[in-house]
Amino acid sequence: MGRVITVTNLKGGIGKTTTVVNLSAGFALRGSRVLLIDTDAQGNLAMALGVQPRRTLYDVLVDGAKLLDCVSSARPNLDLIAADATLLTAQTEIARRPDWARVLDKALAPVRSHYDVILIDSGGSLTLLNVNAISAATDILVPTTVEPFALKGLEVLFQQLKRIKGNTSALRAIVPTLYDTRTRQSVELLDTLRERYGNLVLDPIRVNVRLSECTAEGKTIYEYDPRSRGALDYAQLVEQMSTRIQLGPATPPPAPIAAPTPLVNGVSAVNNATCPNCGRPLQRASVAGYRILYCDHCKYRRQELAAGERR
Structure with missing residues (x-):
């Protein structure tokens, strides 16, 4: 049964989609079968991967289409259920259902055996779809910038995780993003983050313009500039998360x-x-x-x- 990793933070602009794209691509390069789910109506995952989907998550959640019938192939071992602006109206439809918080979880149930990892990209606020994404998760990954407001926002997020799931046991890792080693504030706040949350905090993703450029080109960082520090940092994150979710060794070697x-x-x-x-x-x-x-x-x-x- 595949692991379901929801990448979430209530704050926008902190690298969630970049993390989802390059973490999933790294898992796929290791030989794992990976499915991406975009729950954000902006539909950034399709653009970041250069995919033009025929069907979207709306077809699954509202029209009742089978999830596998709506999959777009993004890369070898990497599939995508894309999103677009129709998700804005989907939330009104879903809210009428008695099982509104578990709609996504039920849609994923038939395909979890098809994939080793399912990654869900969520938006930057606590919408109905983000509640669904958290409810469906076996593991939660939280990217955060190393800034005072972002660190304060983590406390609010963890309160919401407790409210939705009853506890924070699914919280698997915190990933500092946009980390700038040249600024004293970044270094000091990273130390604060590690003191507060211990080994939940993984190695940071450093500021790297290549990460922005590759998204605009519809490529992963491994395709766009495999020798960049962004590629190195995300490759290391892939290894650390593979260990935490017990994904197993890379195949083929x-x-x-x-x-x-x-x-x-x-x-x-x-x-x-x-x-x-x-x-x-x-x-x-x-x-x-x-x-x-x-x-x-x-x-x-x-x-x-x-x-x-x-x-």
């Missing part, structure tokens, strides 16, 4: 490349490779088509394409 020193598999130390900053042994992970070398001590990171440079 990355093609081997020549290396000056022998490497061990998994996240064990790299033989004879040391951090250029602190001299400690480097660790290794293979994720979303990348080989990542990193230092647990000083946070040094280096990425390589596992199959050589892309054309």
Whole structure:
């Protein structure tokens, strides 16, 4: 039975759709079968992936169409149920039903065995469809910018999660986005976030103009600029979330490349490779088509394409 990850935050403009696109693309590159659900009437997922859908979530929730009949193929292993402005009227129709908070969950039930992961992109307010998205989730991922108002908004979000689901046990991770290492405020607020929420807070997604550019081109960051820091950060998020939801190892494994020193598999130390900053042994992970070398001590990171440079 596939995991259902709802990506949510009551604040807009904090990188939810960017996170959904590149997290899902990373899962698909690992070999997982992934379905994206867009519950935002702006329909940004289709644009971000360069997809022109024939049918949308409205057909499923209001007209009763089978979900698999409304799927658009976005990439290998990656399907999409798109949204558009018709969802604005769908909420009025759904609100009349006695099971209004579980309509999406019921629509997903027949297809959960078809996919390893279902990711739901939600809008920036607590609409009826966002309540549905939270109700359907087995796991909740919260992107947030590292700003005072955004951190305050997390407290409000967690209160709503308790109200809708009864507790916050489905909360799987908080992902700091648009993180700028050059500003003291970002660094200090990230420390505050980690002190408050502990290991729920994953490594941040750094500010990278390539992430905005790839969306405008209808490409994932791995397609647009696989050597950018945005690609590295999201590849690392894919690995961290795969571990948290127990998604399993990547299949097929990355093609081997020549290396000056022998490497061990998994996240064990790299033989004879040391951090250029602190001299400690480097660790290794293979994720979303990348080989990542990193230092647990000083946070040094280096990425390589596992199959050589892309054309």
